[in-house]
Amino acid sequence: MRFSWFFGEAFKSMVRNGLMTIASILTIGLSLFIVGLFIFASVTINQTIGSFEKQLEIEVFLKDEASPQAVQELQDRINSWPEVETVAYISKEEALQRFKQRYKDHPELIENIQGNPLPASFVIRLKDPQKVESVARRFNGNPAVEDVEYGQKYVKRLFEALNVVRYSGFAFILLLAFVSVILISITIRLAIFARRQEISIMRLVGASNWFIRLPFIIEGCFQGLLGAIIASSAVYIVRVTVLEKLRSQILWLPLNFDSTLFWQITAGLCIGGLALGALGSAVAMRRYLRV
Amino acid sequence: MIEFENVTKIYPGSKKPALENVNLSIEESEFVFLVGPSGSGKTTFIKLLLREILPTKGTVRVAGIDVTKLRSWKVPYLRRHIGCVFQDFKLLPNKTAYENVAFALEVLGRPKRLIEEQVMEVLRLVGLEHKASNFPNELSGGEQQRISIARAIVNHPPILLADEPTGNLDPATSAELMGLFDRINRTGTTVVIATHNKELVDIMRKRVIALEDGKIVRDQVRGVYGYEI
Ligand SMILES: Nc1ncnc2c1ncn2[C@@H]1O[C@H](COP(=O)(O)OP(=O)(O)OP(=O)(O)O)[C@@H](O)[C@H]1O
Ligand SMILES: [Mg+2]
Numbered sequence: 001m002r003f004s005w006f007f008g009e010a011f012k013s014m015v016r017n018g019l020m021t022i023a024s025i026l027t028i029g030l031s032l033f034i035v036g037l038f039i040f041a042s043v044t045i046n047q048t049i050g051s052f053e054k055q056l057e058i059e060v061f062l063k064d065e066a067s068p069q070a071v072q073e074l075q076d077r078i079n080s081w082p083e084v085e086t087v088a089y090i091s092k093e094e095a096l097q098r099f100k101q102r103y104k105d106h107p108e109l110i111e112n113i114q115g116n117p118l119p120a121s122f123v124i125r126l127k128d129p130q131k132v133e134s135v136a137r138r139f140n141g142n143p144a145v146e147d148v149e150y151g152q153k154y155v156k157r158l159f160e161a162l163n164v165v166r167y168s169g170f171a172f173i174l175l176l177a178f179v180s181v182i183l184i185s186i187t188i189r190l191a192i193f194a195r196r197q198e199i200s201i202m203r204l205v206g207a208s209n210w211f212i213r214l215p216f217i218i219e220g221c222f223q224g225l226l227g228a229i230i231a232s233s234a235v236y237i238v239r240v241t242v243l244e245k246l247r248s249q250i251l252w253l254p255l256n257f258d259s260t261l262f263w264q265i266t267a268g269l270c271i272g273g274l275a276l277g278a279l280g281s282a283v284a285m286r287r288y289l290r291v
Numbered sequence: 292m293i294e295f296e297n298v299t300k301i302y303p304g305s306k307k308p309a310l311e312n313v314n315l316s317i318e319e320s321e322f323v324f325l326v327g328p329s330g331s332g333k334t335t336f337i338k339l340l341l342r343e344i345l346p347t348k349g350t351v352r353v354a355g356i357d358v359t360k361l362r363s364w365k366v367p368y369l370r371r372h373i374g375c376v377f378q379d380f381k382l383l384p385n386k387t388a389y390e391n392v393a394f395a396l397e398v399l400g401r402p403k404r405l406i407e408e409q410v411m412e413v414l415r416l417v418g419l420e421h422k423a424s425n426f427p428n429e430l431s432g433g434e435q436q437r438i439s440i441a442r443a444i445v446n447h448p449p450i451l452l453a454d455e456p457t458g459n460l461d462p463a464t465s466a467e468l469m470g471l472f473d474r475i476n477r478t479g480t481t482v483v484i485a486t487h488n489k490e491l492v493d494i495m496r497k498r499v500i501a502l503e504d505g506k507i508v509r510d511q512v513r514g515v516y517g518y519e520i
Contacts, residue, residue: 002400005397017385198385201381203370205394205398206370206371207367290363
């Protein structure tokens with residue numbers, strides 16, 4: 001078969017059905033744009049939440065009377081846990097220095113210190129901050145440990161809240177994707193419906209089903225791809241205008257927009273657009289090919 | 292070439308059959324007129340041959356093949372052997388006159404050069420080479436009809452069906468067209484023409500099959516349109 005001929009047919013038909021083609025491309029573009037934008041926003045929010053969580057630490061305060069040997073043993077043990085990302089040992093002297101550094105504007109606090117009341121400690125960061133509680137619990141009853149501090153009071157509620165944000169964002173994107181798939185397939189269905197006569201005429205003058213289908217599927221692919229490109233461009237524009245402005249105004253927010261994410265979304269939208277365009281056309285044509 | 296065996300067609304939703312117990316046989320390279328008043332079942336007859344519809348009862352055979360049992364994917368191959376001029380033309384609205392005619396050859400996978408040659412030749416034959424790049428909505432009824440005729444004959448099918456092919460043509464063009472059909476018939480093509488056109492039927496003196504209310508009421512070898520003669 002002459003493949004170029006089918007492409008020629010597809011492009012001719014798109015040009016001659018100009019308005020319908022534009023309407024389809026815009027519908028696909030708009031639907032994919034909304035999905036893409038919310039994926040982008042949700043991933044960015046998740047990353048931000050993640051970087052907040054990463055700052056969670058477990059502080060293990062050691063008893064003054066704990067032997068250096070016991071402390072070393074404990075450190076080795078902590079290091080052997082797979083959940084642990086880093087462990088830092090902070091001696092009594094370092095703790096005092098940090099304290100002085102932190103309160104250097106309040107000399108009255110520092111003056112009142114007699115000797116060194118501050119304990120030595122381990123500061124532990126975890127690969128998965130959500131495990132903070134279970135890791136902290138392992139120090140219970142350890143003879144070398146005086147106390148464990150990890151924000152017991154709020155950490156649980158914080159994680160609950162963050163998880164609600166995460167999962168509801170995910171559910172919302174699924175819903176949006178579902179709606180846009182429906183919207184796109186209805187658009188394609190209508191476009192094919194408007195041309196059902198054409199399809200039945202082609203059948204009547206001896207065209208095989210694939211001969212009829214192929215140009216329509218190529219059209220669908222092209223429209224899906226073009227819609228996806230429009231959607232990605234729109235996501236990019238939103239990224240460089242709105243979000244960039246947001247970042248410059250809310251400095252404390254560790255928003256980071258990486259371009260890999262953008263390209264991943266673009267690739268996803270293109271694949272989605274292509275698949276929806278091709279499949280949507282093929283499915284919508286089925287009933288008119290039975291004549 | 293064409294055989295109807297006890298064919299009855301009742302359209303879904305209607306009680307009266309459009310064709311009732313029709314038996315007939317048309318030999319290879321015959322020239323047949325199918326006549327009868329409006330609603331007598333002529334178009335239904337043609338649709339059955341093209342397998343556009345299936346009979347309610349009976350068998351339709353084309354070139355020895357039982358069309359009613361033909362698998363759906365084989366139907367296009369049947370249709371490539373039957374050129375058809377439709378009563379409502381059935382031109383593709385988004386294709387030019389040239390492309391509409393060429394489509395019947397594209398379907399066969401013919402090379403572009405050959406297609407160009409043959410399409411221009413039939414367009415000349417129906418007198419419309421100057422309208423090649425016009426779209427159907429830019430053509431008059433008669434011109435559309437002639438494009439439809441050009442498409443039906445361009446691939447030299449062994450069977451040519453024409454449903455009221457002179458309906459939109461003036462007497463002179465109609466007579467010319469009948470001459471064309473006659474010439475095509477002489478090359479061995481089986482020709483079946485459904486028509487109301489009394490004058491032409493009477494002049495041609497070919498086999499006439501008359502339908503009335505879905506039944507064959509007359510089948511004459513060198514017949515005329517009506518009973519009068
Ligand atoms: N799709 C359909 N559904 C229901 N009834 C139909 C359908 N097509 C045709 N009929 C009926 O079947 C009968 C025969 O119709 P047909 O089109 O074969 O007539 P015809 O001889 O071609 O008429 P004309 O000369 O006006 O074209 C008519 O009574 C018509 O109303
Ligand atoms: Mg009719």
